[in-house]
Amino acid sequence: MSEGVQTSPAFTPRVFSGIQPSGGLTLGNYLGAIKRFVEMQGQGFETIYCMVDLHAITVWQDPEALRHQTRELAAGYIASGIDPDKSVLFNQSQVAEHAQLAWIFNCVARMGWMKRMTQWKDKAGKNQENASLGLFAYPALMAADILLYHATHVPVGEDQKQHLELTRDIAMKFNHDFGVEFFPVTEPVIEGAATRVMSLRDGSKKMSKSDASDASRINMTDDADTIAKKIRKAKTDPDALPSEADGLENRPEARNLVNIYAALAEQSVDAVLADIGGRPFSEFKPMLSDLAVEKLSPISGEMARLMQQPDEIDAILAKGAERARTIGAPILKRTYDIVGMVGA
16 A cells, blocks of 8 residues: 555545436436435435436437436436535536546456346346447446545435445455555445335336336426326226235235325325225325325426526536535545556
């Protein structure tokens, strides 16, 4: 280890998370991620959130669409309650240190680790020879996103838990290889009633912006009438709602709608079922519709306003990038010094 490097196992409590600006922010993104981002502001953490646009280009993106989607995601963050004065908010590509640290981690991570990534297998499928190198290596960039800021906690959905485990592996291997306690072993934050929101048309599938049916999801840009219509037409089953959570077993659509209600109402599933148990869906769906419109319509309205002011969004992101670099640049410099780079 370089004599000039100061390391310490005592890390500032810091949260990092990001979402790809690949278009179509949904209720799943809001309940599974953004709502929790907002809740972690002012809870004893320094909070850093970004639009991971470098991740988005692991598959080809239309440049104009990517610009629009990045601003729309930023608008979604802000409209949902992310305060740029309380949290660091920026788009990833404005902070070059992410890509620089990712190269170091490319040299720490092992090929076998990358090949085991479920999302690599799912997204590349049988066409792995034609998939981009970026798609294969992007978990190392995700590790760099997190560890560039010495983030101690990351709110993630269940589908990203494996990548966070890889981040932990990379941190531990780096620390072991260089005999330091430099990078924290980041903890996942997976909690809440609706961390995995499912399709309104098929409760066994995750709500997705890529689903061919727009009725399968609630978009964060949907107006009140559209939200109400989608909930009214959501797939259910013929039985009344149960009074206890065990009664949702083998009822994926019922479980999904109850989970969404619980998350929006900020109640436990048990508390919701204690109130609605025995009611038919013909009574519950209007309750869910009213609640969803109440919670989501102000967000879609503010997103629409912000999207009419792209310069305002860009200025917020530029300021956030400067703040992010203030935190991340010294950590990258120390990393280079540990590795043995001259001039670090």
